[in-house]
Amino acid sequence: MEPVILARSGTSTPGRAAADWAAREAEMRGVVLRMPHDPLREPGRASVIVCGVSGDDDAPPLRSGSLSATLVRAAHDPVVLVPDRLATSRHRTGVTLGVDAREPSDAALGFAFESARLRGIRLHAVHAWALPAGAAYRPFGVPEGDRATWEDHEVQLLGDALCPWREKFPDVPVLQDVRLFSPTEALLHCSERAALVVVPRAPGATAWQEAARALLRRATCAVAVVPS
Template identity: 85%
Template sequence: MEPVILARSGRSTPGRAVIDWAAHEAQMRGVVLRVPHSPSREPVGASVIVCGVRGDDDAPPLRPGSLSATLVGTAHGPVVLVPDLLATSRRRAGVTLGVDARAPSDAALGFAFESARLRGVRLHAVHAWALPAGAAERPFGVPERDRAAWEDHEVQLLGDALRPWREKFPDVRVLEDVRLLSPTEALLHCSEHAALVVVPHDSGTTVWKEAARALLRRATCAVAVVPS
């Protein structure tokens, strides 16, 4: 089985929280934890790559050229960034997933469901949406029935996106959450009680990268960025 790799730049030792998180992840998955002795910017052959929020190179998370940005941009699997001041409590046990119900990421969905299953916790699936273009400019505002109809449609989209995964992971409890917010705002609101937040990464868009950056700036939980 593929190992969990604890990535580092070689210039500093990963914090205890990072090491403990990687070791626990490897134990849950029944794989070995591999720590490269030499600086490794593009680990290969890993089920999960783990590094500190600042990438152990003192660069802000996901800043171009930083270890975290390099890993996220080149890895073929999940990259988990773990803050040194990791908040651990029973209130922070769940897994929160950002979902674009119009173009769901199978990779992110699969990782989130598997992570929730391994931990025996609930998966909080968050879909952010916005009013149709021009709706907010209506002279008398948006009628409540229109807004309700649009929201019902978003709820249906999220349900459709999650259905095959709920069937594949029947033992995972799922909270479906549709929010009239940006992805960044929605995940910030919903991450307060999460032990792990899963964010899809699509090189063709920036919305989820912005959400990941915002989460990591104030992270007290692990954030997994999963390439589509």
């Protein structure tokens, strides 16, 4: 089975937090934990690559040239970024997934559902949407009926994206959440009690990657970036 790979260890706070998280993940998945010198040159695939990150202003998460940014950009496997202020609590009751219901990432959906299944917790699927172009410039605002119609459509899109995965993981409870926010605002609002936040990495998903960057500046949970 594919191992869990720890990309950063050592005695620093991010290193210790990442090492602890990786050890728990490997035990949960029933696989070995490996600590190669260069995860990107490691032969084969990994269940997940784990990397510690600092939230200090002097060393912002995913800064250019950092190990975490390199892994997120180049890895073919899910990369979990573990902040130094990681908080573990029984009150963290779900896996939060940022999903673009128009172009859903099967890789991110599969990883999020599997992560929720392994932990025996709920999946909180968050879809961010915006009003149609030009709606904000209407002289009398957006009629409530139009907004409700648009939102119903977004809810249907999210339901359609989740349907095959709910059938594949029938034991995972799912909360569908459609937010009239940017991806960043949506994740910041929805991740306070998350044990893990999952976002896709794809050419059309840059907004979710920016959301992950913003989340890591204040997050107390791990954030997974999953390449499609």
